Amino acid sequence: MPTDIPTPRWDLPKINPGIIKIAGAAVIIIILFFGTVYQISPEEIGVIQRFGRYVRTADPGLHFKLPLGIERLTKVPVQRQLKMEFGFRTVKPGINTEYRVTPETLEESVMLTGDLNVAVVEWIVQYKIKDAYKYLFKMRNADETFRDMNEAVVRNLVGNHSVDEILTVGRVAIANGAKEELQKMCDRYEIGIGINQLLFQDINPPDPVKPSFNEVNQALQEKERKINEAWSEYNQEIPKASGEAEQTIRGAEGYATERINNSQGDASRFRAVYAEYAKAPLVTRRRLFLEAINDVLPKIQKKIIIDQQQKNMLPLLNLGEEVKK
Numbered sequence: 316m317p318t319d320i321p322t323p324r325w326d327l328p329k330i331n332p333g334i335i336k337i338a339g340a341a342v343i344i345i346i347l348f349f350g351t352v353y354q355i356s357p358e359e360i361g362v363i364q365r366f367g368r369y370v371r372t373a374d375p376g377l378h379f380k381l382p383l384g385i386e387r388l389t390k391v392p393v394q395r396q397l398k399m400e401f402g403f404r405t406v407k408p409g410i411n412t413e414y415r416v417t418p419e420t421l422e423e424s425v426m427l428t429g430d431l432n433v434a435v436v437e438w439i440v441q442y443k444i445k446d447a448y449k450y451l452f453k454m455r456n457a458d459e460t461f462r463d464m465n466e467a468v469v470r471n472l473v474g475n476h477s478v479d480e481i482l483t484v485g486r487v488a489i490a491n492g493a494k495e496e497l498q499k500m501c502d503r504y505e506i507g508i509g510i511n512q513l514l515f516q517d518i519n520p521p522d523p524v525k526p527s528f529n530e531v532n533q534a535l536q537e538k539e540r541k542i543n544e545a546w547s548e549y550n551q552e553i554p555k556a557s558g559e560a561e562q563t564i565r566g567a568e569g570y571a572t573e574r575i576n577n578s579q580g581d582a583s584r585f586r587a588v589y590a591e592y593a594k595a596p597l598v599t600r601r602r603l604f605l606e607a608i609n610d611v612l613p614k615i616q617k618k619i620i621i622d623q624q625q626k627n628m629l630p631l632l633n634l635g636e637e638v639k640k
Contacts (some may be wrong), residue, residue: 350382358394362447363387369452391447396511399462401469402437403516425521426470432478437516438490440465440497442508449507457506464504468497482518482528483535490515 354377355361361373363380364387373388380386402424407413424435442461444450450457472493476485494513501508520528592599 351379353378353380353388355390359390359392360447362389362391362451364389369448372447389451391444391450393444393447395443397442397444399440399442399465400437400516401439401462401465402435423466426473428473428478428481429475430477433521434473434478434481435517435519435521436469436473436481437518438465438469438493439512439514439516440510441512441514442510444507445509446507449505451507453505453507457508460504461501461506461508464497464500464506468493468500472496478520478528479531479535482520482532484539486515486518 353361353373355373355375357375359375361378362369363371363373365381365385367387370386380388402420403414403416404420405412406415421435424437426434426436428434454460472489473481476489480486481489490513494510497513498510501510519525588599588603
């Protein structure tokens with residue numbers, strides 16, 4: 316008996332070679348299109364390298380480049396505000412921001428001060444990439460190098476100040492000095508980064524001695540408050556006293572001028588009266604007497620009645636005898 320089993324035959328449909336060519340051409344066109352056209356967002360610029368060599372920079376917008384790896388695009392966010400954190404890491408940003416401190420981040424923040432104390436310094440650096448070419452090609456691993464530069468600058472400045480300055484009144488000046496020094500170093504190494512702000516997020520002594528340092532900090536703050544209150548009172552009292560002294564001086568000068576003018580007027584009046592008296596003594600004496608009586612009598616509260624029949628009632632009015640003499 317025959318034992319041969321016929322092998323089944325699968326007849327595949329024939330594919331038109333023209334369709335394969337069209338599909339292949341479409342795939343190539345799509346690859347070339349997506350490898351040629353690219354978009355740069357408003358906060359970025361594009362750096363184009365041809366076979367690894369820098370050839371041009373593309374501004375925001377739609378652009379074209381050579382496909383198939385001939386030209387390679389690198390987008391650099393030159394308008395974006397970038398940030399680096401030291402001593403901690405942000406886990407969840409927002410209103411209630413969550414931070415994380417690890418042994419690795421703690422190594423960044425533990426520093427030796429100028430008076431041989433230890434401080435835990437946490438800070439933030441905000442920066443922008445101001446030169447994309449230098450950022451990509453002048454320095455290898457620019458981000459890691461920039462982080463190392465931050466640590467070097469801050470540790471150097473912290474080591475030049477006492478722990479009291481770092482914890483209290485000197486932290487703003489140290490932060491400003493660190494920003495300036497870091498920018499100079501970035502310009503010297505041509506890393507292409509511009510520093511916008513360097514802020515000390517938190518500066519604390521190590522946990523075992525934190526209560527003692529907090530007491531010292533409170534005492535220094537109380538001292539500054541007392542000094543500010545004293546200066547405030549000084550600025551109120553000194554101008555007031557100066558104004559009162561100036562007013563007294565001006566009043567005394569006015570009084571002296573008034574007395575001098577009155578004395579000069581009285582002297583001039585006396586000389587004038589004396590000149591008239593020298594010409595006619597009796598007449599001038601009577602006039603002076605009548606003027607004096609005219610000034611005195613209105614000031615007397617009691618009434619005085621003068622009777623012409625009675626003599627010698629008011630001896631001062633017997634002017635006839637003076638005339639006869």
